[in-house]
Amino acid sequence: xxxxxxxxxxxxxxxxAYSAYRFSASALAAGHEIYRLFxxxxxxxxxxxxxxxxxDEFDLIAAWRTLIESHQIDAISCVxxxxxxxxxxxxxxxRYEKPASNLAEQFTLSGxxxxxxxxxESDRVVSFGG
Amino acid sequence: xxxxxxxxxxxxxxxxxxxxxxxKACLDMVLSAAVFEQKINFIFMxxxxxxxxxxxxxxxxxxxxxxxxxTALPLYEVNDLYVNANDLQERGLNxxxxxxxxxxxxxxxxxxxxxxxxxxxxx
Numbered sequence: 229x230x231x232x233x234x235x236x237x238x239x240x241x242x243x244x245a246y247s248a249y250r251f252s253a254s255a256l257a258a259g260h261e262i263y264r265l266f267x268x269x270x271x272x273x274x275x276x277x278x279x280x281x282x283x284d285e286f287d288l289i290a291a292w293r294t295l296i297e298s299h300q301i302d303a304i305s306c307v308x309x310x311x312x313x314x315x316x317x318x319x320x321x322x323r324y325e326k327p328a329s330n331l332a333e334q335f336t337l338s339g340x341x342x343x344x345x346x347x348x349e350s351d352r353v354v355s356f357g358g
Numbered sequence: 359x360x361x362x363x364x365x366x367x368x369x370x371x372x373x374x375x376x377x378x379x380x381x382k383a384c385l386d387m388v389l390s391a392a393v394f395e396q397k398i399n400f401i402f403m404x405x406x407x408x409x410x411x412x413x414x415x416x417x418x419x420x421x422x423x424x425x426x427x428x429t430a431l432p433l434y435e436v437n438d439l440y441v442n443a444n445d446l447q448e449r450g451l452n453x454x455x456x457x458x459x460x461x462x463x464x465x466x467x468x469x470x471x472x473x474x475x476x477x478x479x480x481x
Contacts, residue, residue, distance in 0.1 A: 347477045
């Protein structure tokens, strides 16, 4: 089945983002395709390179990055959500004259149209957050 | 795969217009979906019904008026707005106090709308 996963909660604030990760990994292991991962609203915090965990805690951001890279998943962080929350890629940092960028390279900033496209093209959209 | 016929996408919004960002986030999703010419249902439940209340003055908290966007929804061909009648009544509101005409429906109608949808987003 062709799936799209929507994440709209921040990591660590609730279990939602972790559950989204576990669901995505399990779906891929079961032979399903993930058409797109879309991070919206507070979910964009999942794409911050600067998120730092204690050594004995599960590093969800690192886990996402490994999963996205190993399965070549299209992972989008909503650009308007991300900019508001201080998640910028180098291009946006330059555009808004900010001193740094922090979007993990496995993610792309793009608009909500990518979520709508994914909804049209996927068999199922599974949302995590709330 | 780009020749799919239109899908029915239902958006359910359940939080107050201000104080949290979800209402704006849900509205942005609706407007994006409208551009793709999909069949859209927009359902207001729980405290989400407050989003439609006339007379909002959010400039006092340096926020933009969300309700102005609802009146523009027909321009995007988003015409199917629903409110949960019980949630409206529980909050002492009626349809005359809302910024746009809506279908005031019971929970079973909302359940039916969800059942008939291809995709449901709740925010």
